[in-house]
Amino acid sequence: MENMLAPAAHRAGDTVRPQAGPPVLQLRNIEKVYQTKTIETVALHQVNLTIGKGEFVSIMGPSGCGKSTLLSIMGLLDEPTSGEIELDGRPVQSYSDRELAALRNHKIGFVFQSYHLINDLSVLDNVELPLLYRPGVSGRERRERAYAALEKVGLGARTNHFPGQLSGGQRQRVAIARALAGRPELILADEPTGNLDSVMGEEIMDLLLHLNRQEGTTIVMVTHDEQQALKTQRLIRFFDGSQVS
Amino acid sequence: MIRHLFTLIWNRKRANFLLVTEIFFAFVVLFVLGSLLVDNYRKYTAPLGYTYEHVWQIDLDPNGQPISRQDATFERLIQLLKAVSGVRSVAATRSNTPFSFSDSSTDFKAGSKSTNSDIYIVGDDMQDVLSLQLAEGRWFNRHDEVAAHPPLVISQEARQALFAKGPALGKTVRGLDNQDFQVVGVLATSYRGRGEFQELEPAIFLRSAKLVGSADTTSFDQPRLLIRVQPTATAELEQRLTKEIAAVTGGWKSTVITLPEQRTIRMKFALAPMGGMVLVCGFLIFNVALGLFGVLWYNISQRRAEIGLRRAIGATGSRISGQFLGEILVVTTFGLAFGLLVAAQFPLLGVMNIRLPVYLASMALATALVYVLTAICALYPSLLAARIRPAVALREE
Ligand SMILES: Nc1ncnc2c1ncn2[C@@H]1O[C@H](COP(=O)(O)OP(=O)(O)OP(=O)(O)O)[C@@H](O)[C@H]1O
Ligand SMILES: [Mg+2]
Numbered sequence: 001m002e003n004m005l006a007p008a009a010h011r012a013g014d015t016v017r018p019q020a021g022p023p024v025l026q027l028r029n030i031e032k033v034y035q036t037k038t039i040e041t042v043a044l045h046q047v048n049l050t051i052g053k054g055e056f057v058s059i060m061g062p063s064g065c066g067k068s069t070l071l072s073i074m075g076l077l078d079e080p081t082s083g084e085i086e087l088d089g090r091p092v093q094s095y096s097d098r099e100l101a102a103l104r105n106h107k108i109g110f111v112f113q114s115y116h117l118i119n120d121l122s123v124l125d126n127v128e129l130p131l132l133y134r135p136g137v138s139g140r141e142r143r144e145r146a147y148a149a150l151e152k153v154g155l156g157a158r159t160n161h162f163p164g165q166l167s168g169g170q171r172q173r174v175a176i177a178r179a180l181a182g183r184p185e186l187i188l189a190d191e192p193t194g195n196l197d198s199v200m201g202e203e204i205m206d207l208l209l210h211l212n213r214q215e216g217t218t219i220v221m222v223t224h225d226e227q228q229a230l231k232t233q234r235l236i237r238f239f240d241g242s243q244v245s
Numbered sequence: 246m247i248r249h250l251f252t253l254i255w256n257r258k259r260a261n262f263l264l265v266t267e268i269f270f271a272f273v274v275l276f277v278l279g280s281l282l283v284d285n286y287r288k289y290t291a292p293l294g295y296t297y298e299h300v301w302q303i304d305l306d307p308n309g310q311p312i313s314r315q316d317a318t319f320e321r322l323i324q325l326l327k328a329v330s331g332v333r334s335v336a337a338t339r340s341n342t343p344f345s346f347s348d349s350s351t352d353f354k355a356g357s358k359s360t361n362s363d364i365y366i367v368g369d370d371m372q373d374v375l376s377l378q379l380a381e382g383r384w385f386n387r388h389d390e391v392a393a394h395p396p397l398v399i400s401q402e403a404r405q406a407l408f409a410k411g412p413a414l415g416k417t418v419r420g421l422d423n424q425d426f427q428v429v430g431v432l433a434t435s436y437r438g439r440g441e442f443q444e445l446e447p448a449i450f451l452r453s454a455k456l457v458g459s460a461d462t463t464s465f466d467q468p469r470l471l472i473r474v475q476p477t478a479t480a481e482l483e484q485r486l487t488k489e490i491a492a493v494t495g496g497w498k499s500t501v502i503t504l505p506e507q508r509t510i511r512m513k514f515a516l517a518p519m520g521g522m523v524l525v526c527g528f529l530i531f532n533v534a535l536g537l538f539g540v541l542w543y544n545i546s547q548r549r550a551e552i553g554l555r556r557a558i559g560a561t562g563s564r565i566s567g568q569f570l571g572e573i574l575v576v577t578t579f580g581l582a583f584g585l586l587v588a589a590q591f592p593l594l595g596v597m598n599i600r601l602p603v604y605l606a607s608m609a610l611a612t613a614l615v616y617v618l619t620a621i622c623a624l625y626p627s628l629l630a631a632r633i634r635p636a637v638a639l640r641e642e
Contacts, residue, residue, distance in 0.1 A: 068640060077557055078636035098561050105559025112639065116554040120256040125249070132249055133559035139248070182558070 021053030023089070024186050024218050025074060030083035032069050043069040044080065049236070051186070056212040056219045058229040061238030067222040068190055070238075074220060075108050075188045076100045088185070105133050109179025111189035115171045117163040123150065123174050124159040130182035149177040153207060169200030176207060180217075187211070189221040193228065205231065250568070254575045261576050264540060268580025269587075271533045272615050276588045277597075278526045279607030279614075284599045285519065291445055294400065294436035295343065295375035297504035299476050302342050303486070305468040306498040318494050319468055323368070325493045326472060331482045333473040337368035337453070340469055343375070343504055344440045344511040353407060353426075353449060354419045360406035362399075362447035363438060369452065374473045382414045382430035385452040389429070396452055398430040403447035426451070440508060442515040471504075530618065537622040541573060545630045552630055553638030562631035569627040570620065577619045581612055 032044035043066040051057055051074075059067050072078040073085065076092060085092050087107060092100065109130070110116075117126050127146040131137045137145075150156050153173040163171055172192055179187050189208065193201035205228050211217045221232065229235045254261055305322075307315050319337065326335045340347040341363075350363045371377065372384040380401070389396045397418060404413050418426045436448035474482060483501045490499045545552070552565055560568070585608060591597060592604045 069636075072636040072639075075557065077639070078634070101556070101559050101561040101564070104557060110554075110557045112554075114550075116550055116639065118253075118551055118554070120253060122256075125252060129555070130558040132246060133555075133564065178558070 023050045024053050024055075024087070025049075025051040025220075026084075026086040027074070028084040028086075030070075030073060030080045030085070032066070032073065032078075033081045044073070047083070051218060051220060053185070053218055054212070054216045055234060056209070056232040057221070057234045057236060058232040059220065059222045059236045059238065060224065060226070060229050065238040067238060071188050071190050071220065071222060074186075075110060076104050101133070105130060105182060107185050109182060109184035109187040111172070111175050111179050111187060111192045113191040113194040115163070115168075115175045115195075117171055117174055117178075119163050121162075122159065123155065123161050123163070123166070126163065126174055127178045127181050129178060134182065145181050145183075146177070149181040150174075152180060152211075153177045167200070168196050169203050172196060172200075172204050173207065176204070176211075180211070185218055187217055187219045189219060191222050191224065193223065193225065201225065201228070246568075246571070250571045250575050254572060254579070261579070264537070264573075264576050265580040265583070267533055267536060268577050268615060268619065269583045271530055271618070272581055272584030272611050273587055274526050274529055275611035275614055276584065276591075276607055278522060279610045280591070280597060280599050280604055281522070282519070283607045283610065284603045285442055285515075287603060288444065289441045291437075292434040293441060294432060294434045294448070295377055297343055297375075297508055299474050299478065300343075300374060300504040301472050301474055301483075302345075302502050302504060302507060303470040303472065303490070304500045304502070305470065305490070305494075307468065307494075308496050308498050310495070310497070315468070318497070322490060322493055322497075323470070325489065326470070326486070327370075329482075329486065329489060331475050331478050332486075333475060334370040334373040335368075335470055335472045336370035336374045338371065338469050338471050339366045340467060341365060341438055342469060342471060342507075343438050344507040345438075346511070346514075348439060351421055353403070355407040355416060358407050358409070360403060360447050362403050362406070362449045363436075364449050364451060365436070365438060366451045366453045371450070371471065374471045377436070378433035380431050380433040382428070384430055385450075389452055392427065394425045394427040396429040397426045398432060398450040399428055400432045400434070400436045400448040402435050402445055403449050404431050406447050420449075440511045440515065534618055534622050537573075537619060538626070541569070541623050541626040542629075545569065545626050545633075548630075549633055549638040549641060552633050553635040553641075556633075556635035557639065565633075566627035566631040569630050570623050573619050573623040573627075574616065577616060581615060584615075585612070 027047055027049040030044050030047040030049075031042070034041040034043055047070065059070065061067055069078070073080050076085070076087070076095075087103060092103065095103065118129070121129075124143070124146050127149055128142045131142040131145060147156065147159065150159055153176050155170060155173055155177065158166065158170065158174075163174065166174065172195075176187075176192070187208075192208070193204050196204065208219055208221065209231060212219050219232075221228075223229050305319075307318070310318065323335050323337060326332055339349070341349055348363060350361055352359060352361050367385075369385045369387060372379075377384070377398075379398070382398070384398060385396055394417060399407070399413065399418075407413070407418060408416065413428050413431055416428050418428060420426055432448075435445045436450075437443040437445065438448065486501060487499055490497060555565060555568075556562075588604070588608050588611075591599075592601050
């Protein structure tokens, strides 16, 4: 089976694309092939994509068309089978595990459908986590930045709770605060509202929109929700096995 | 990062409780065993106080000869044996010869001090037979026969117990039946007749070539001799001795065993229980290690998503394995803290009659061993954790 995906430019709302800054991330001719014993799955085929600074891009497409795979590759969590990635204008192919980890830590924030909070750590400890992997950040600074991030997502009063004591929407907000604590240039969100009901989903969407508009955070979001996608500046559609405009 | 590890472990204390308990028990077992082994090692490496190579022990059986004639026969026998070529020296002794399973002890008093001491009743040649080294004074000789007080030679431990740092030579010591003895010599070291695994206890030598004390007809002691032979002596000498003994005593039976042989027997008795314990504890520790390994492996498989997440937010692979290794070392530290608390009670309550330095040494030893053990058990699972591919781990849920 071959899954083809094709970027389709789409403008939501404004006819004029807002001032997209210099490219934060550039993908060129990305191929991703999963090889198992019996089958070969082409998850990404010839993907060319540029994410500009300050953009809010949404990605839609049917299940299994390679959206998560694309996000993993954008987030330097997985290597493409072929193709080139540039982050801030610099190719990342030759980077070591260590350098990639540092890049992820400094430049990228992840938000996942299933939150991926560590249940045995308090909300505050969870949010501090990215800073723990950043050399030279003092314990006090970690604390302060984690508090600030939690304030931003409206959870300043829940810092000592544990994830198990929070609602799904609150958990996702903690996850967003965690992504923000490292002050990344780029937030990659894989179905951030996928596990939430529409009201809570709306909350999260508003938060992301706010971050993008007020703070200028670049966001790439995978979603199944057409309404949400339309609120973003650019919508890219992936389709199973065929390319659409 | 260390604080982060402690927080993580603390928040998971319920899940980590079993691990902590397991490590606690492993430590206590290793500590108790270690104390015994270290203590025995200390004894083993302490001076024995004599040499046993080329020393033979001859057990005699008067074979029904009347007690009244035994002493004279015994005297004659000693003189004869001294003349046999290949024999260097001969000394009478009671049955508590080196490495034998017989011992006798009695109370001695000097001024306000007193001690219970092993007592060895031996002939004048015993110094040569056992190569006893003296630090002060002299060994027994035949002039002691007419001394006002029977002479004593005492070991360093006996000296310490009776005179501490004060002078010992010439001092009077009160012993058996309120009899007074006089110290004529002090050994250079301890004397440990029961072998290498005997505690360093006081030992006191009394002079007597006689088989039985003049009034002592109740003694069940079999006559016994220790002889030092030339290093070239062979089994041929042994046969010759047996024949000569039979001839000169008019039918006494004799058996010869060398002290190295006797030592081997004694050693087996001492080492067998130790070996058994080491085996049992080794098995126990092996099980603990297997359990630890299993739990760690399971833990990591349970925490794949967490590993993926940590990688995503900037942890390198080696950071991940470092974290898992660190976690188990923190858990180990908790287990050891409890263990050390319990171990500290041993010297405080005097549980095992072992000295403090030995306890401290085995605490250090057991602590190091447990750390090494857990680190080894954690190493492979931790490396596996580092190899988990974040993109794969994050899509599992
Ligand atoms: N580790 C893997 N090994 C083999 N095949 C894989 C692996 N990961 C993903 N795939 C395959 O790659 C394709 C793309 O998967 P991906 O998870 O990116 O899809 P998706 O668009 O995110 O789907 P969904 O909307 O359901 O999340 C699928 O066919 C999937 O089965
Ligand atoms: Mg997906």
